[in-house]
Amino acid sequence: MGDEPPPESTLAEPTTADSRRPIAVLVVDDHPMWRDGLARDLGARGFTVAGTATDAESATRTARTVRPDVVLIDLYLPAVLDAIMGIALELPDSRVVVLSASGPSQDAVEAVKGGASGYLDKSASVEDLVNAVQRAAAGDAVFTAGLAGLVLSEFGRMSADPQSPWLTDRESEVLRLVGKGLTVRQIADRLVISRRTVENHVQGVFRKLQLHNRVELARYAIEHGLDGESEE
Structure with missing residues (x-):
């Protein structure tokens, strides 16, 4: 389906990090x-x-x-x-x-x-x-409590792979609490750390999971012609 023009906006525009254009x-x-x-x-x-x-x-x-x-x-x-x-x-x-x-x-x-x-x-x-x-x-x-719990389980399955990313003790602790449904504020209060630190730990887990998958992405690119050697 082709592009559709965006509806007219009357509110302040959410912008990208450089604040030069809307998201x-x-x-x-x-x-x-x-x-x-x-x-x-x-x-x-x-x-x-x-x-x-x-x-x-x-x-x-x-x-x-x-x-x-x-x-x-x-x-x-x-x-x-x-x-x-x-x-x-x-x-x-x-x-x-x-x-x-x-x-x-x-x-x-x-x-x-x-x-x-x-x-x-x-x-x-x-x-x-x-x-x-x-x-x-x-x-x-962007995560929810349920997804965080599933991601933690996925790391448990991946742990037998010597190339898997390893979670720190604090990352595991934070993610288990998120998986139990605790809010960022509740986790921060329980662990006596800042809310931003809690968010950083969870984001770190996601980054590790994605970094682990870069090898698989490269393999996917070669198998599916996305490595620049085939025509679009």
């Missing part, structure tokens, strides 16, 4: 009402809706053209992991946040391993959505 978002979903409604909500709050797409293949193609700061994509589109990995490899400055109506799952963990910056439930409020897009554009990991 550009690509919205990918196969349900027209949800996709168009999300685009309207973002446009009304000052984001630039750089385009929309209905499937994973057109998402990758459109992302190459518009180079968005953030891609919001439905987790259960066919071939969505291929799109996430392709965007992460080809467009490292574009952050991918997966959206799901069914709650965190192993599929969400695989999306994060494939290069997604995080996960957001479709039942989240518009305010939560705006916050998630701004955080993703700034390079932060």
Whole structure:
């Protein structure tokens, strides 16, 4: 699906880190009402809706053209992991946040391993959505308690691999508390550390998971012709 012009905004524009332009978002979903409604909500709050797409293949193609700061994509589109990995490899400055109506799952963990910056439930409020897009554009990991618990379990499965990234004791402790549903403030109070330190620990876990996957991404690029040796 081609680009759609963003709705007119009457609010202050959320901007990129350099504050020179609004955050550009690509919205990918196969349900027209949800996709168009999300685009309207973002446009009304000052984001630039750089385009929309209905499937994973057109998402990758459109992302190459518009180079968005953030891609919001439905987790259960066919071939969505291929799109996430392709965007992460080809467009490292574009952050991918997966959206799901069914709650965190192993599929969400695989999306994060494939290069997604995080996960957001479709039942989240518009305010939560705006916050998630701004955080993703700034390079932060977007996570929920359920996803954090699944990521921690994934590290447990990966621990037998000598090339796996190892969590520090504090990272494990923080992530277990997040997985139990504690808020950042509650974790900070319990561990007597700042809220920013809590957030840094969780983001560090996500970064380690993604760094572990760079070898797999490189292998994917070679196998799928994304290493510059094939035509687009």
